[in-house]
Amino acid sequence: MRARILVVDDDQDILLGLENRISWMGHEPLTADNGKDGLRLIQQEDPDLVLLDIQLPGLSGFDVLQQIREKTDKERAGSDPSTVGMGPTSPPIIMLTAFGTIERAVQAMQLGALDFLTKPFAGDHLTVVINKALSAISLRQQLRLLKQEVDDRYGAIVGENAKLTAQLKVAKQAAASNVTVLILGETGTGKEVVARAIHGWSPRKDKPFVAVNCAAIPKDLLENELFGHEKGAFTGAVKREAGKIEIAEGGTVFLDEIGDMSMSMQSHLLRVLQDQTFYRVGGTQSVRTDVRFLAATNKDLKQAIRQGTFREDLFYRLEVISVTLPPLRERMDDVPALAKYFLGRAAGKLGIQKRAALSDAALRLLTGYVWPGNIRELENVLMRAYILSPDELIGPEHLHLSVSASTAAPDGAPLPTSRHYHEMMEAYSRWVIEEALKRNDWNQTRASEELGLQRTYFTKLLRQKQIHGRPPKNQPADGG
Numbered sequence: 001m002r003a004r005i006l007v008v009d010d011d012q013d014i015l016l017g018l019e020n021r022i023s024w025m026g027h028e029p030l031t032a033d034n035g036k037d038g039l040r041l042i043q044q045e046d047p048d049l050v051l052l053d054i055q056l057p058g059l060s061g062f063d064v065l066q067q068i069r070e071k072t073d074k075e076r077a078g079s080d081p082s083t084v085g086m087g088p089t090s091p092p093i094i095m096l097t098a099f100g101t102i103e104r105a106v107q108a109m110q111l112g113a114l115d116f117l118t119k120p121f122a123g124d125h126l127t128v129v130i131n132k133a134l135s136a137i138s139l140r141q142q143l144r145l146l147k148q149e150v151d152d153r154y155g156a157i158v159g160e161n162a163k164l165t166a167q168l169k170v171a172k173q174a175a176a177s178n179v180t181v182l183i184l185g186e187t188g189t190g191k192e193v194v195a196r197a198i199h200g201w202s203p204r205k206d207k208p209f210v211a212v213n214c215a216a217i218p219k220d221l222l223e224n225e226l227f228g229h230e231k232g233a234f235t236g237a238v239k240r241e242a243g244k245i246e247i248a249e250g251g252t253v254f255l256d257e258i259g260d261m262s263m264s265m266q267s268h269l270l271r272v273l274q275d276q277t278f279y280r281v282g283g284t285q286s287v288r289t290d291v292r293f294l295a296a297t298n299k300d301l302k303q304a305i306r307q308g309t310f311r312e313d314l315f316y317r318l319e320v321i322s323v324t325l326p327p328l329r330e331r332m333d334d335v336p337a338l339a340k341y342f343l344g345r346a347a348g349k350l351g352i353q354k355r356a357a358l359s360d361a362a363l364r365l366l367t368g369y370v371w372p373g374n375i376r377e378l379e380n381v382l383m384r385a386y387i388l389s390p391d392e393l394i395g396p397e398h399l400h401l402s403v404s405a406s407t408a409a410p411d412g413a414p415l416p417t418s419r420h421y422h423e424m425m426e427a428y429s430r431w432v433i434e435e436a437l438k439r440n441d442w443n444q445t446r447a448s449e450e451l452g453l454q455r456t457y458f459t460k461l462l463r464q465k466q467i468h469g470r471p472p473k474n475q476p477a478d479g480g
Contacts, residue, residue, distance in 0.1 A: 195256075
């Protein structure tokens with residue numbers, strides 16, 4: 001990166017030498033020969049790096065550093081009070097002095113100086129220090145951009161639906177403790193968003209949040225991913241590597257799609273949940289850790305327990321508190337707010353200068369669609385519409401949603417007369433049962449078996465839904 005570097009020193013020879021060195025390195029130098037002018041240039045020119053002498057006429061280098069520290073703390077207090085007094089000043093400052101002492105170096109670092117150089121110094125040494133400082137600045141910028149990207153992707157929970165609000169209230173109450181939380185919901189309902197929110201609401205928010213997708217990592221590699229390995233544990237293990245649990249020390253580990261974890265890995269995980277210790281792959285010494293676990297799945301874990309694919313003891317360890325996210329079809333009142341949010345995010349993500357909005361017809365189509373892919377599908381639909389719409393008004397034709405899809409049902413299924421989810425599902429379930437009876441010549445035993453229902457429960461459903469379990473008078477029944 002080509003940087004703007006300010007040099008503040010009252011020795012004209014040193015000032016000229018540093019200016020030439022900075023130009024030779026390919027950067028843009030700025031200069032000042034006193035503290036007052038140096039402070040003014042810092043405030044007006046916003047340099048990337050400052051080389052600041054301690055002994056200056058008027059304001060000393062420490063005075064300038066102190067004022068920059070106060071300004072930096074004030075800015076941080078406006079965004080995150082917990083970072084006040086932490087880290088280097090903005091812009092980063094390297095202190096210069098002809099009278100180097102340990103006390104002065106410590107004082108400079110306490111005030112937020114990035115580094116400390118004692119005069120005289122060789123040009124090559126200065127080059128190394130400047131390059132090191134610029135590398136650190138570049139790394140911080142990348143981390144800031146990555147954090148912003150993550151915040152944009154996962155930072156917002158949009159909606160005021162009553163079901164969602166009730167579940168988020170539970171999540172907030174659970175966040176303050178260290179208990180495990182199991183987040184349930186269909187694919188695309190925002191389980192990772194809620195997991196990150198729980199971490200952000202918790203006392204661990206300043207520590208790492210590490211997400212592991214248990215379904216995306218082959219079961220043979222998941223143990224190494226979580227626990228790490230010792231040197232020589234397997235071919236290619238040339239050194240000890242920390243796993244995701246160690247990386248998250250003091251923070252949160254989010255185990256997504258935990259329903260896909262193998263039984264052997266479930267046993268290893270159970271040990272960690274019980275006593276916060278584990279073994280690296282190939283290790284003989286237990287490793288103690290301090291992490292908080294969150295887990296999520298779109299599977300029915302109780303059914304998995306009955307089928308023998310999920311440990312019952314692990315389930316109860318995970319489900320200390322559970323949060324169930326409603327599918328989008330059960331929170332259609334949030335679709336307008338979600339649509340506005342995703343269109344706004346599309347503008348920032350794509351860099352297209354267009355303030356798009358939905359037409360009334362487009363919004364009606366969105367609120368009438370069943371959204372099998374939930375919020376993730378809505379986001380993708382709106383991203384595509386934002387790109388393809390020629391102007392700022394998005395119409396139904398830009399959404400590429402079939403009108404029939406809004407009432408999607410198998411051939412012969414009744415079209416819903418209501419948009420209310422429970423009324424739609426009631427009508428559809430009646431139709432499913434009646435069709436099963438017809439296909440089986442009104443034999444209730446065979447119909448219940450086809451639907452995978454117990455005979456007694458099937459009879460109960462017939463009674464609840466007021467379905468006649470016999471054929472019309474002009475149609476003979478096959479018994480049962």
